[in-house]
Amino acid sequence: MKESQIRERIVHQGKSIFQRRLTAGSSGNISVRLDDGWLLTPTNSCLGELDPAKISKLDWAGNLLDGDPPSKEHFLHNAVYRQRSSYKAIVHLHSTHSVAVSCLPDINPENVIPPLTAYYVMRVGTLPLIPYFRPGDQKLGEAIGKLAGKHSSVLLANHGPVVAGTSLDAAVYAIEELEETAKLYLLLHGFNPRYLTEDQISELRS
Numbered sequence: 001m002k003e004s005q006i007r008e009r010i011v012h013q014g015k016s017i018f019q020r021r022l023t024a025g026s027s028g029n030i031s032v033r034l035d036d037g038w039l040l041t042p043t044n045s046c047l048g049e050l051d052p053a054k055i056s057k058l059d060w061a062g063n064l065l066d067g068d069p070p071s072k073e074h075f076l077h078n079a080v081y082r083q084r085s086s087y088k089a090i091v092h093l094h095s096t097h098s099v100a101v102s103c104l105p106d107i108n109p110e111n112v113i114p115p116l117t118a119y120y121v122m123r124v125g126t127l128p129l130i131p132y133f134r135p136g137d138q139k140l141g142e143a144i145g146k147l148a149g150k151h152s153s154v155l156l157a158n159h160g161p162v163v164a165g166t167s168l169d170a171a172v173y174a175i176e177e178l179e180e181t182a183k184l185y186l187l188l189h190g191f192n193p194r195y196l197t198e199d200q201i202s203e204l205r206s
């Protein structure tokens with residue numbers, strides 16, 4: 001895909017995410033790896049109103065090559081891309097149900113949401129919790145970097161999910177699956193639901 005087409009696709013997916021209220025205001029950001037750097041949605045931009053020409057283009061040292069200044073969460077994306085060359089796009093949202101789960105007291109930090117459905121297991125797998133850091137704290141990048149090599153999806157405590165994919169569409173679909181499963185998890189709270197078994201999970205992974 002040409003860079004101009006990738007920019008249009010970011011605008012399209014941003015609008016779709018915003019219109020369905022998967023993130024609000026100027027929260028959330030989307031990035032895509034290019035052959036000569038990477039694209040990231042600009043700081044203080046609303047995902048529903050992106051301009052393809054103003055999307056930030058950066059090099060791997062963090063220098064702005066083109067467009068508006070990047071999201072302040074750029075270091076978080078950079079830390080994930082460094083872990084695996086197969087990560088081609090990253091979506092980070094402040095999606096309500098995922099954030100709600102990230103605030104619960106008794107979640108397992110090694111795998112926050114239990115295996116409720118096959119598509120969750122296939123698209124997200126295990127979901128570790130990253131401890132809370134204030135916005136912009138570089139230590140958040142270090143903490144994500146440690147886990148992103150093994151996990152394409154992580155959940156930031158009291159903040160929101162970060163999901164990497166082999167394409168922009170794959171990352172968007174995975175973060176949507178995560179958000180819907182977080183909603184199911186909250187709906188089922190107190191009902192003692194049946195989770196997928198170890199055998200069912202390994203069948204999906206093979």
Ligand SMILES: [Zn+2]
Pocket residue numbers: 028073092093094159160
């Ligand atoms: Zn954020």
